[in-house]
Amino acid sequence: MRIIRYVKEGSTQLAAVNDQNQIYQLPQSDFLALIHEADALGTTPLALVLKTIESNEALDQQVEQLELLVPIEAPEVWAAGVTYERSRDARNYEATEGRLDASTFYDKVYDAVRPEIFFKSTAARTVGPGGEVQLRSDSVWQVPEPELGLVLNAKGNIVGYTIGNDMSCRDIEGENPLYLPQAKVWKRSCSLGPAIRLAETVENPYNLQITSLIYRDGEKAVEGTANTGQLKRKLEELTEYLIRDNELFEGTVLLTGTCIVPPNEFTLAHGDRIEIEISGIGTLVNHVVSAGR
Known part of the structure; x- marks a missing residue:
């Protein structure tokens, strides 16, 4: 499972991309927020992502069609x-x-x-x-x-x-x-x-x-x-x-x-x-x- 950031209608979005290249939008603001939420719930980031997307529809787009951002704004x-x-x-x-x-x-x-x-x-x-x-x-x-x-x-x-x-x-x-x-x-x-x-x-x-x-x-x-x-x-x-x-x-x-x-x-x-x-x-x-x- 891969995590990406991209621009949608002027705002930054977080999404998960599975091994079939299907894209599912995530509610978290960034990658670290995903990690923090998983820790707080006592689960793993993968389990949290899978639970989030299980009832969601995949986006009708390919990764190549998105305006991708750096996946994490690394402080260092x-x-x-x-x-x-x-x-x-x-x-x-x-x-x-x-x-x-x-x-x-x-x-x-x-x-x-x-x-x-x-x-x-x-x-x-x-x-x-x-x-x-x-x-x-x-x-x-x-x-x-x-x-x-x-x-x-x-x-x-x-x-x-x-x-x-x-x-x-x-x-x-x-x-x-x-x-x-x-x-x-x-x-x-x-x-x-x-x-x-x-x-x-x-x-x-x-x-x-x-x-x-x-x-x-x-x-x-x-x-x-x-x-x-x-x-x-x-x-x-x-x-x-x-x-x-x-x-x-x-x-x-x-x-x-x-x-x-x-x-x-x-x-x-x-x-x-x-x-x-x-x-x-x-x-x-x-x-x-x-x-x-």
Whole structure:
């Protein structure tokens, strides 16, 4: 069961989408209200949704026909890095100017007990499905990073899964690790959506297929696939380090790293279209615009 937010006659609506892609309007104001109500009733979010829609008619529309919003206005988005071997290799390439035989701090964090976790975005910097992600003006090597996102409650429990695009400047990050915040955080540098899959409906989060496509001038320029089974670290391990001695806000999203990296000669350009699909969640589509647009 997936939860979406969309615009209907100028107001924001919450809805559930079942595995047959039927859409049922929900009475709650947002995803967290759904979670809170389920907790107050001593039931699960899925049970609450099923009870709500059992006597309702499905909307006479397809998801593709709706004006979707970001599924949750996450107060903070955090991200984990170097959680896949491919990501480690890409970071090493950036840091060593292509000398992959050179050992770096990326090798150390890949094998370390403590994972890399960094601040990525806020609600104001995050766009939803169909929104425009923006290029940074002082970078010439920028890529999307397709990632599984964990939607967390205030205790750090995973209550849902979504798709995230962790836009990154490979040249800035490779120049100096202390530049990581500038390589990761700027306006419209993060996107989330198109839905939140209720955590209790995901049988195995380590068997989700991820596909990333980048189109330029209507032609496919880059394609990559991965599976969350390639993750080196467990999801609970990442969340445990995020909440350790930290104040976690309800609805925080933690992106879990990427295993799909475009060819080293590729950089995003104005007008590109990015599509990220994760099985059971949907496809997050965003267009790329130049800085200042």
